Amino acid sequence: MKAAIFREYGPPEALRYEDVPDPQPRLGEVRIRVHAATVNRVLDVALRRGAQMQRNAVLPCIPGVDCAGVIDAVGPGVSKWKVGDHVAAAGGMPLDIITEDGKGTDGAPYKGPRGMMGIRRPGGFAELVCIPSTDVVALPKDLDFREASVVMRHCPTAWNLLFNVAELKKDEWVLIMGASGNLGTVGIQIAKNIIGAKVIATAGTRARADVGLELGADHAIDYSTQNLKDEVMKITGGKGVNVIYDNIANPKVLPEAFHALGYEGRLVTAGAHGGPVVPIDFFHLYDRRITIKGMPGSRDEDLPKCFDAAAQGKIKVRIAHIMPLSQAAEAHRMMEADPGMGKIVLDPTLG
Numbered sequence: 001m002k003a004a005i006f007r008e009y010g011p012p013e014a015l016r017y018e019d020v021p022d023p024q025p026r027l028g029e030v031r032i033r034v035h036a037a038t039v040n041r042v043l044d045v046a047l048r049r050g051a052q053m054q055r056n057a058v059l060p061c062i063p064g065v066d067c068a069g070v071i072d073a074v075g076p077g078v079s080k081w082k083v084g085d086h087v088a089a090a091g092g093m094p095l096d097i098i099t100e101d102g103k104g105t106d107g108a109p110y111k112g113p114r115g116m117m118g119i120r121r122p123g124g125f126a127e128l129v130c131i132p133s134t135d136v137v138a139l140p141k142d143l144d145f146r147e148a149s150v151v152m153r154h155c156p157t158a159w160n161l162l163f164n165v166a167e168l169k170k171d172e173w174v175l176i177m178g179a180s181g182n183l184g185t186v187g188i189q190i191a192k193n194i195i196g197a198k199v200i201a202t203a204g205t206r207a208r209a210d211v212g213l214e215l216g217a218d219h220a221i222d223y224s225t226q227n228l229k230d231e232v233m234k235i236t237g238g239k240g241v242n243v244i245y246d247n248i249a250n251p252k253v254l255p256e257a258f259h260a261l262g263y264e265g266r267l268v269t270a271g272a273h274g275g276p277v278v279p280i281d282f283f284h285l286y287d288r289r290i291t292i293k294g295m296p297g298s299r300d301e302d303l304p305k306c307f308d309a310a311a312q313g314k315i316k317v318r319i320a321h322i323m324p325l326s327q328a329a330e331a332h333r334m335m336e337a338d339p340g341m342g343k344i345v346l347d348p349t350l351g
Helices: 039-049 145-165 182-195 206-214 228-235 254-258 280-285 301-309 325-337
Strands: 002-005 018-020 031-037 068-072 086-090 092-094 115-116 128-132 173-176 199-201 220-221 243-247 261-269 291-294 320-322 343-347
Touching: 002 325, 018 325, 031 039, 031 086, 031 145, 031 325, 039 325, 068 145, 086 145, 092 128, 145 182, 145 243, 145 261, 145 301, 145 320, 145 343, 173 182, 182 199, 182 206, 182 243, 182 301, 199 206, 199 228, 206 325, 220 228, 254 261, 254 343, 261 325, 320 325, 325 343
Parallel strands: 173 199, 173 243, 199 220, 243 261, 261 291, 320 343
Antiparallel strands: 002 018, 031 068, 031 128, 031 343, 068 086, 092 115
8 A cells, every 4th residue: 555654753755655565454453445634733744853752653653643534344353343334533542452342352441552543553644544443433424534534633622622621601702712723613613503602713813813703703803913801801891701712822822811711711722832831820810710621632422423513514624735645745844834724634545
């Protein structure tokens, strides 16, 4: 099969498009013929550059922390999936053999090592990838694979942050940081279209803030030209927002946003690529009884809800470019040049 692979850290050219042996599904695994995999600024691009050494990538590395496609082979002991099923996979999963009922080779519940596909085990930048059957998710037949790969990567995290961590309610105010980013755009739509909250989108340029309005936000603030706290207070009648949703930890912006949190407000986050160290006003924290929660990842039971919402058009992902897998290095180069661009999706089925 063809795959994009790097054997040493370095510039985009370190990611080479090569022939590698077809993977064979082990006990409890399925093999996916990949139709789409997204390019991620941190987990793919920064990883290849050598800026994510704490993740202990296994070299040589086939990156791609998500994928969507069709099952083309099943390993021994797999009965829940069949050839032809449309599925997606992403994120952390067992590294050793695990049966489809969650047991290891010793017959006991699996307690072995886990790691992210595309970092600790082969990922989606390939024509074929083997995944534990416990970690694949069924896709609605009418959901495009390219859309599904973006949904799989970002929607479950956003859903978890807003529903389970922040416990955002209908008609509450939520401030979405990084409005034009991948988690930001998804968060706006979940908050508005599914929860029914009142949404304020913010970003560092007028154009990026206005992306939030295009996606349904009630208000948009360009914090490079407007005072974020003052604008939020004006919009909310001086009460402040109930929830701040962040995945950036911008040390110049987040402290101002923090002061826009109202009584018993909640700040939730799943990222810190703009920080990670941010000063916090502890008087405001205790005086307003604010809660701060960090929570990466998602809950398995939320995944079908995310895909159903996307299939119904309640969540529309933003894809900037669709490129063949053979151009993976160029996709990395493009993302390094413009980190704020929308999602790039690699499709191994394109010529």
